[in-house]
Amino acid sequence: MTMPYSPSRAVYEGNDAATRFPFSFRVWDASQLVVMLTSPDGTTTEASGWTADIGTSGGEIVCLHDAAPLPAGWKLAITRDMPFTQEVNLVSASRFDPQVIEDALDQAAAERQQTLEMMRRAVILPATSNESPQDVVQDIYASRDATAASAILSESAAEESARQASRAETEADRAASEADRARAEANRSKAEASRAENAAGVAADDARAAIASELARAASEADRARAEADRAQNLSNIGPAAADKLGMVRIGKGIAVTADGVISVTPVDVASSEKAGTVKPGRSMAIGADGTLNVSYWDAFPPFVPIPVWGVTFGGSDGRRAIMPGETEAREGWILCDGGEDGNGGTMPNLDGRVLLGKSLLTKEGQTGGSATHSHTVTASVNATTITVAQMPSHGHGYTAPSSPGGDLGAYDDRTAVVSIYGSTTGGNGGSGSHTHGIIASTATADSYMPYCVGIFVMKVQ
Known part of the structure; x- marks a missing residue:
C-alpha cells in the first residue's frame, strides 16, 4: 500500500x-x-x-x-x-x-x-541568508529595544526643545520690557532713547531668530519621534504569536516579568467547582516525584462489595484483617467474610465454602442454605410373574405301594397269599402361581459441587 x-x-x-x-x-x-x-x-x-x-x-x-x-x-x-x-x-x-x-x-x-x-510552523530564512534563526530573533529583540529607547530619547528631546522655546519667548518678553524702559529713558534723553531702541530692535531680532531656530529643531525632533513611533508601530503589526507563525507574546494572568527580565509565576489558588486552579490529590491518590498521579486501587475500591482475592493473608487487630498481595501491613478496613464482627457493630457475610446468590422473593439478604453433599433412596417392586411347567426343571416324586401276585389286591389270606412291593412315580407337581420381589436401595453420598476453584472472600467496610 x-x-x-x-x-x-x-x-x-x-x-x-x-x-x-x-x-x-x-x-x-x-x-x-x-x-x-x-x-x-x-x-x-x-x-x-x-x-x-x-x-x-x-x-x-x-x-x-x-x-x-x-x-x-x-x-x-x-x-x-x-x-x-x-x-x-x-x-x-x-x-x-x-x-x-x-x-x-x-x-x-x-x-x-x-x-x-x-x-511549516518554523521561521525559514532565505537560502542566501548568512543569518541563523537565533540572529533573527536577537535582531527583532534589539530593534524593539532600540525603538523603545529612541522613542524615549525623542520625547525627551522634544520636551527640551519646548523648554528652550519657552525660555526664548521669556527672553523676548524681557527684551520688550527693556525696550519699554528704554523708551521711557528716551523721554528723558532722545539720544539715549534712540540707542535703547536700536538695542531693543537687535535683541528682538535675536529672540525671534532663536525662537524660529528652536521651533525648527523641535519640529525636526518631533518628525524623528513620529518616524520612530511609525517604526515601533510596524513592529507591533507583527501581531501576537500563534501556533503557525512567529510574533509577540503577551504575559498572561498569573505571570509577571521583573526589571531584570526574569519571568515569575503567581501561585495558583486551589480549584473549586466555580473556577479552575490547583487540584489536590484526594483519598487513594498520590503524586510521585516525577509528577505522576498514582491511584491506590485498594483504597479506591468501594465498600460493602465482597470480592475473592488470590494470595491474600491475614493479621491486624483480630487476625482477620487482609494483608493484600505484595503488601506487608494489614488493612484494618478489609475483613475476612467469615460471619464474624465487622468492627462497626455488625457482622460480615459468611462466605466460607459458599458462593453468592442474588436476592429473590424466596430469599433475603444474608440468608444461607444448600448442602455440600447429597444421596438418593430407591424403593421399587417387580411385576407379578407366573412360572410355567415348561420353565420349571424337569423332575418327579417317587413313592411305593403293595401288590398281589395276580395284580389284584383283593382279599387274601395272610397265611397263604404272596404279596410283593413295587415302586412308581407321580405325575407333574406345582400350581404355577405368581409371586413378586421387593427392592429397596440407597446410593452413596455424592458431592453437590460444580467444577470450582477456591478463593478467599474479603470485603471493605470503611
Whole structure:
C-alpha cells in the first residue's frame, strides 16, 4: 500500500460538547501521538488521560478536560510523535517479508511528513541568508529595544526643545520690557532713547531668530519621534504569536516579568467547582516525584462489595484483617467474610465454602442454605410373574405301594397269599402361581459441587 501525504496535524476548537476528535494521518501506536491543549489566555500544555482508537489511515482520540467536554475558547491539537528509529534488520541471503519492508518505508514517510509539518510552523530564512534563526530573533529583540529607547530619547528631546522655546519667548518678553524702559529713558534723553531702541530692535531680532531656530529643531525632533513611533508601530503589526507563525507574546494572568527580565509565576489558588486552579490529590491518590498521579486501587475500591482475592493473608487487630498481595501491613478496613464482627457493630457475610446468590422473593439478604453433599433412596417392586411347567426343571416324586401276585389286591389270606412291593412315580407337581420381589436401595453420598476453584472472600467496610 502507498503512503499518501497527510498534514500530520489536526486542530480543533472547543465547543462545550465534543469529546471525540478524529485525525486522518497514519500512526501505528498511541505512543506515536501527542495531544496539546491551549487555554484562552494562550497557555499551551500537553493533555493527559486521553485514549486513542487507531485505524489503518487515521483514527480518533477521546479526551476530556477536567472530566468534561473541551470548553469554548480552548484549542486541541493532535500531532505525530514518531520515534525516528529504524528497527528492521534485513539479513543477506534471506527471504524478505514485503509487508515488513513496506511498514518500515511507511513509518519513514510518516517521520518525514511530521518533520515537514513542523518546518511549516518554523521561521525559514532565505537560502542566501548568512543569518541563523537565533540572529533573527536577537535582531527583532534589539530593534524593539532600540525603538523603545529612541522613542524615549525623542520625547525627551522634544520636551527640551519646548523648554528652550519657552525660555526664548521669556527672553523676548524681557527684551520688550527693556525696550519699554528704554523708551521711557528716551523721554528723558532722545539720544539715549534712540540707542535703547536700536538695542531693543537687535535683541528682538535675536529672540525671534532663536525662537524660529528652536521651533525648527523641535519640529525636526518631533518628525524623528513620529518616524520612530511609525517604526515601533510596524513592529507591533507583527501581531501576537500563534501556533503557525512567529510574533509577540503577551504575559498572561498569573505571570509577571521583573526589571531584570526574569519571568515569575503567581501561585495558583486551589480549584473549586466555580473556577479552575490547583487540584489536590484526594483519598487513594498520590503524586510521585516525577509528577505522576498514582491511584491506590485498594483504597479506591468501594465498600460493602465482597470480592475473592488470590494470595491474600491475614493479621491486624483480630487476625482477620487482609494483608493484600505484595503488601506487608494489614488493612484494618478489609475483613475476612467469615460471619464474624465487622468492627462497626455488625457482622460480615459468611462466605466460607459458599458462593453468592442474588436476592429473590424466596430469599433475603444474608440468608444461607444448600448442602455440600447429597444421596438418593430407591424403593421399587417387580411385576407379578407366573412360572410355567415348561420353565420349571424337569423332575418327579417317587413313592411305593403293595401288590398281589395276580395284580389284584383283593382279599387274601395272610397265611397263604404272596404279596410283593413295587415302586412308581407321580405325575407333574406345582400350581404355577405368581409371586413378586421387593427392592429397596440407597446410593452413596455424592458431592453437590460444580467444577470450582477456591478463593478467599474479603470485603471493605470503611
